Amino acid sequence: xxxxxxxxxxxxxxxxxxxxxxxxxxxxxxxxxxxxxxxxxxxxxxxxxxxxxxxxxxxxxxxxxxxxxxxxxxxxxxxxxxxxxxxxxxxxxxxxxxxxxxxxxxxxxxxxxxxxxxxxxxxxxxxxxxxxxxxxxxxxxxxxxxxxxxxxxxxxxxxxxxxxxxxxxxxxxxxxx
Numbered sequence: 001x002x003x004x005x006x007x008x009x010x011x012x013x014x015x016x017x018x019x020x021x022x023x024x025x026x027x028x029x030x031x032x033x034x035x036x037x038x039x040x041x042x043x044x045x046x047x048x049x050x051x052x053x054x055x056x057x058x059x060x061x062x063x064x065x066x067x068x069x070x071x072x073x074x075x076x077x078x079x080x081x082x083x084x085x086x087x088x089x090x091x092x093x094x095x096x097x098x099x100x101x102x103x104x105x106x107x108x109x110x111x112x113x114x115x116x117x118x119x120x121x122x123x124x125x126x127x128x129x130x131x132x133x134x135x136x137x138x139x140x141x142x143x144x145x146x147x148x149x150x151x152x153x154x155x156x157x158x159x160x161x162x163x164x165x166x167x168x169x170x171x172x173x174x175x176x177x
């Protein structure tokens with residue numbers, strides 16, 4: 001892995017960065033999930049301020065380099081028990097779902113994803129959550145292995161068109177490296 005001359009900064013998105021953060025995440029999302037309908041924003045992006053800025057139980061972080069260029073994003077929202085394959089697994093309001101974890105393709109393999117997750121975990125530890133939950137897909141190169149290296153374990157896999165892999169780990173502070 002190559003190191004940056006200037007280490008990226010990971011911080012909560014600021015009001016003046018909201019549109020740029022949405023544009024960044026949607027650009028990478030279109031590349032990663034070309035099969036989705038991108039004509040409409042996901043609900044959390046349509047109502048970004050309500051979901052992330054005004055909420056005490058959600059966080060949206062961005063990784064920036066240089067003059068504030070966004071090269072990564074990651075967020076958490078309260079997990080809402082909407083996924084049938086894991087319904088009832090988590091006591092109400094105990095799990096945070098990791099969402100919109102994207103790194104610009106030109107900046108991958110530099111540790112930015114790990115940096116963002118560490119920063120997110122440290123912020124989540126001050127909230128009510130006991131578990132971090134996420135789902136990923138086998139068709140995303142390296143995704144399952146990345147999350148395993150971050151301490152997540154597979155709780156179930158779906159043999160559907162999406163090849164969905166559900167993973168979790170206990171919430172808590174981690175050492176930043």
